[in-house]
Amino acid sequence: xxSANLNINVTEKRMMSEAEAASYCGFVAAKHFKVCxxxxxxxxxxxxxRYDKRDLDQWIDTEKTGDADNSRxxxxxxx
Numbered sequence: 001x002x003s004a005n006l007n008i009n010v011t012e013k014r015m016m017s018e019a020e021a022a023s024y025c026g027f028v029a030a031k032h033f034k035v036c037x038x039x040x041x042x043x044x045x046x047x048x049x050r051y052d053k054r055d056l057d058q059w060i061d062t063e064k065t066g067d068a069d070n071s072r073x074x075x076x077x078x079x
Contacts, residue, residue, distance in 0.1 A: 014053045021051035025060065
């Protein structure tokens with residue numbers, strides 16, 4: 001019986017579209033992501049906006065520690 005080797009190289013994306021960033025952060029809809037997440041996308045030229053995975057991770061960590069301002073006024077100001 002012949003044997004085969006499968007060589008797979010996976011490169012993890014650092015920059016994500018809005019839909020990818022929303023999914024990465026656990027949001028079903030990108031519109032909810034835009035309301036809740038205060039991470040600013042990076043303009044890569046023209047109309048190409050991408051979210052940096054490192055910035056998203058930092059935001060998630062801030063949310064976990066409770067450092068974010070989640071007062072009623074702060075939430076309403078993001079809407």
